[in-house]
Amino acid sequence: MCGSRFVGLSTAAMYGISIGAGLPALFLLICLAIYARKKVNDHAQIQQQNHVPDIPTTTIAQQLPVSVMGLDKLTIESYPITVLGESKRLPKPSDSTCAICLSEYKPNDTLRTIPECNHYFHSDCIDEWLQLNATCPVCRNLQESATPIPSSTSSNT
The missing domain is CATH 1.10.287 (Helix Hairpins)
Structure with missing residues (x-):
């Protein structure tokens, strides 16, 4: 071997x-x-x-993000109200349902119109919505009477 x-x-x-x-x-x-x-x-x-980078000794001001809160009660109450008749006829034929509660309008329902976009909603629904949001729930347009305010939340970006 x-x-x-x-x-x-x-x-x-x-x-x-x-x-x-x-x-x-x-x-x-x-x-x-x-x-x-x-x-x-x-x-x-x-x-x-x-x-951690070296931070200069000068103070850096943190910018808070700007957000828009709801509208005040007087502004909301200034929006036009319509009481539906038996015909339930509105200017826009597609406006037969409240976009907030998704219920169909009935005769004698009280509706509120947002002037900037002419969308209709049950007055109770839109009043509650506008207290929290300054935009139309359908088109999301910011209402003219809304004023931006700094948000209380901060981001770490």
């Missing part, structure tokens, strides 16, 4: 063993390299996020 273990194997068998063992080993090395690179990138990204 010569000092080799593969003495009786043909050349094709030796190539087969080399490829059979070599390809999985190469695949494993590639996977380990990708994993190690990802870990290094993740670690670098965490360090970059935790890095």
Whole structure:
């Protein structure tokens, strides 16, 4: 016996063993390299996020986002009211349902109109809506009498 273990194997068998063992080993090395690179990138990204830049000694004023709250009661009450008759006829034929409560208008219902866009709603529904929001629930147009005020929430951006 010569000092080799593969003495009786043909050349094709030796190539087969080399490829059979070599390809999985190469695949494993590639996977380990990708994993190690990802870990290094993740670690670098965490360090970059935790890095606190030097802040100048001057004070930086934080701007609060501006949001619009609802309308005041006098403004809401100044919007026109319509009491529906038996015909339930409104200027816009598609206005047969309140977009807030989704109920169909009935005779003698009291409706309120938003002047800027002429959309109709049950007066109770739209009064409650406009106390919380200064926009029309249908077209989302901001009402002219709404004044923007700074929001009390702050963001950390």
